[in-house]
Amino acid sequence: MPRFFVNKEDINGEHAFINGADAVHIGRSLRMRLGDELTVCCEGKDYTCRLDSVSDEQCGLTVLSVSEGSGEPSVRVTLYQAVPKSDKLELIVQKAVELGASEIVPVLTSRCVSRPDEKSFRKKRERLNKIALEAAKQCGRSIVPTVGDIISVEECAKRLGEHELGLICYEKGGAPLSETVSADRRDIGIFIGSEGGFDEAEVEKCRAEGAKVIGMGPRIMRCETAPIAAIAVVMSLTGNI
Amino acid sequence: MPRFFVNKEDINGEHAFINGADAVHIGRSLRMRLGDELTVCCEGKDYTCRLDSVSDEQCGLTVLSVSEGSGEPSVRVTLYQAVPKSDKLELIVQKAVELGASEIVPVLTSRCVSRPDEKSFRKKRERLNKIALEAAKQCGRSIVPTVGDIISVEECAKRLGEHELGLICYEKGGAPLSETVSADRRDIGIFIGSEGGFDEAEVEKCRAEGAKVIGMGPRIMRCETAPIAAIAVVMSLTGNI
Numbered sequence: 280m281p282r283f284f285v286n287k288e289d290i291n292g293e294h295a296f297i298n299g300a301d302a303v304h305i306g307r308s309l310r311m312r313l314g315d316e317l318t319v320c321c322e323g324k325d326y327t328c329r330l331d332s333v334s335d336e337q338c339g340l341t342v343l344s345v346s347e348g349s350g351e352p353s354v355r356v357t358l359y360q361a362v363p364k365s366d367k368l369e370l371i372v373q374k375a376v377e378l379g380a381s382e383i384v385p386v387l388t389s390r391c392v393s394r395p396d397e398k399s400f401r402k403k404r405e406r407l408n409k410i411a412l413e414a415a416k417q418c419g420r421s422i423v424p425t426v427g428d429i430i431s432v433e434e435c436a437k438r439l440g441e442h443e444l445g446l447i448c449y450e451k452g453g454a455p456l457s458e459t460v461s462a463d464r465r466d467i468g469i470f471i472g473s474e475g476g477f478d479e480a481e482v483e484k485c486r487a488e489g490a491k492v493i494g495m496g497p498r499i500m501r502c503e504t505a506p507i508a509a510i511a512v513v514m515s516l517t518g519n520i
Numbered sequence: 521m522p523r524f525f526v527n528k529e530d531i532n533g534e535h536a537f538i539n540g541a542d543a544v545h546i547g548r549s550l551r552m553r554l555g556d557e558l559t560v561c562c563e564g565k566d567y568t569c570r571l572d573s574v575s576d577e578q579c580g581l582t583v584l585s586v587s588e589g590s591g592e593p594s595v596r597v598t599l600y601q602a603v604p605k606s607d608k609l610e611l612i613v614q615k616a617v618e619l620g621a622s623e624i625v626p627v628l629t630s631r632c633v634s635r636p637d638e639k640s641f642r643k644k645r646e647r648l649n650k651i652a653l654e655a656a657k658q659c660g661r662s663i664v665p666t667v668g669d670i671i672s673v674e675e676c677a678k679r680l681g682e683h684e685l686g687l688i689c690y691e692k693g694g695a696p697l698s699e700t701v702s703a704d705r706r707d708i709g710i711f712i713g714s715e716g717g718f719d720e721a722e723v724e725k726c727r728a729e730g731a732k733v734i735g736m737g738p739r740i741m742r743c744e745t746a747p748i749a750a751i752a753v754v755m756s757l758t759g760n761i
Contacts, residue, residue: 349738377745379737418739457756496620496761497590498659504618507745508752512761515698515753520737 280327281309282318282416284423295319295328295340306333316343323348323421348421352379352519355466357442358506359435361388361473362395367503372407376414376424378510379519383411384427386435390475400429432481435470440488442468447485448505450476453492456509460516467513469493471506521568522550523559523657525664536560536569536581547574557584564589564662589662593620593760596707598683599747600676602629602714603636608744613648617655617665619751620760624652625668627676631716641670673722676711681729683709688726689746691717694733697750701757708754710734712747 283305289296297305297319305311311330319326319340325348328340358380360371372383387394395403407426415423430438439445443466446459450472460467470485486492495505514520524546530537538546538560546552552571560567560581566589569581599621601612613624628635636644648667656664671679680686684707687700691713701708711726727733736746755761 352737374745374748377739377741378749379739418741420739455756455759455761457759457761496593496755498618498620498661500618500659504615504748507615507748508619508755508761511749511752512756514737514749515696515756518696518698520696520698520749520753 280316280318281305281311282320282419284320284412284415287321290319290321290326290342293342295326295342297338297340298336302333302338303335305330305338306335320348320421323351325349325421350419350421352514352517354464354513354517354519355381356510356513357382357384357438357468358510359384359386359439359468359470360506361386361471361502362391362393362429363473363502364393368403368407369410371503371506372410372426373414374507375510376411376420377418378507379514380510381422381424382427383407383424384435384438385429386432386470387429388432388473388481389478391473393473395429397429404428432484436484436488436490439468439470439485439490442466444468445485445488445490446470446493447477447482447490448472448493448495448509449482450499452494454494455496456493456512457516459491459493460513462517464517469506469509469513471509472502474502521557521559522546522552523561523660525561525653525656528562531560531562531567531583534583536567536583538579538581539577543574543579544576546571546579547576561589561662564592566590566662591660591662593755593758595705595754595758595760596622597751597754598623598625598679598709599751600625600627600680600709600711601747602627602712602718602743603632603634603670604714604743605634609644609648610651612744612747613651613667614655615748616751617652617661618659619748620755621751622663622665623668624648624665625676625679626670627673627711628670629673629714629722630719632714634714636670638670645669673725677725677729677731680709680711680726680731683707685709686726686729686731687711687734688718688723688731689713689734689736689750690723691740693735695735696737697734697753698757700732700734701754703758705758710747710750710754712750713743715743
């Protein structure tokens with residue numbers, strides 16, 4: 280069933296509304312008819328709705344049933360990703376959302392070759408959030424994970440320390456995820472490097488704030504492979520894959 | 521240290537040889553000098569070598585030490601991948617190699633939209649094997665995983681039955697990998713669908729040959745995400761990530 284994300288004010292008791300581009304999409308691309316059913320997602324809940332009216336501006340819906348979003352894992356994973364070259368962040372965002380990450384935060388480390396300034400990243404961020412939204416719809420998430428603003432390593436280290444479990448994946452080795460992530464964890468932050476990984480001072484900063492250093496085995500993964508693999512493994516260890 | 525794969529006949533006691541394009545690469549692109557060290561990989565062993573001579577045809581080397589290839593996981597994973605659309609198989613092959621798969625075998629299922637004939641796939645397969653070789657060098661494998669010829673679902677089911685553990689990932693659900701793959705497994709075959717997944721008869725065929733049906737959680741992964749996630753989780757469960 281097609282899924283659409285709406286804001287809280289678009290659900291009013293038994294009635295729900297879908298506005299703008301999504302309304303056009305429902306009427307013109309999907310060619311849905313009055314009486315057809317679709318899923319409206321709002322703040323982690325899934326609303327099964329019936330289509331009552333369609334126009335290019337707004338679709339009107341009747342809420343048939345509500346359930347806790349089935350697409351959400353039991354663990355909230357925040358991916359802190361050092362900005363990689365070219366468009367690799369797009370692949371990373373798409374896959375992280377599919378695998379169940381809740382938030383993606385780009386980080387500027389000393390080894391980042393790509394160093395976008397605030398203004399140029401604002402545009403990129405818009406695009407990344409669009410990719411996150413599309414991935415969330417496609418894979419059946421009940422929330423839309425967000426892509427945040429770029430932060431510094433210092434800020435990232437601080438935030439890692441605030442998670443129930445903060446992890447930094449270091450190419451020079453550390454404990455395996457399977458020995459570090461227990462099944463009952465509910466809030467994990469994972470920091471992954473860009474091409475060339477981390478310098479030791481960066482790892483130390485994160486460790487000093489309480490993050491655990493993780494090794495991902497002897498094979499050197501590309502910087503877009505490591506976050507995908509790490510999130511998949513974390514989801515498996517917490518019973519979500 | 522740069523890694524090069526050679527054939528058995530290119531290692532002769534204390535002497536090793538690198539021929540053709542790799543020799544040009546060493547001399548011209550990498551600009552290595554006599555006396556520099558590099559790693560030669562052959563049949564799962566890593567040979568640390570010293571460069572004695574360079575030409576566009578051949579590099580001559582002295583073997584300094586030999587070790588069991590450190591880049592190989594303890595489990596041999598064969599990925600049976602239903603042929604996806606466009607160039608997604610390229611991404612799958614690259615990531616599967618990085619994560620430690622030993623062989624990738626394309627399979628033609630009823631829901632494959634892309635249905636290359638033998639001749640057109642032969643060219644594609646050449647390109648896929650090149651991608652596998654590059655990924656193997658880059659990530660530090662000690663063997664070059666191969667991309668096989670396209671096989672039928674019947675043949676795939678039969679081969680799954682011959683592995684120590686055969687798995688088919690079904691979007692309609694099954695047991696999680698974490699309950700199916702024990703740490704001591706040494707030979708696993710995993711069958712992943714294309715866009716649209718499997719039809720039930722195909723799943724039944726594999727089950728009849730002894731394959732276990734796996735579910736990957738409530739989120740519907742894209743067909744290129746599922747193999748990457750599955751191999752990552754299998755490598756974690758067997759202590760290789």
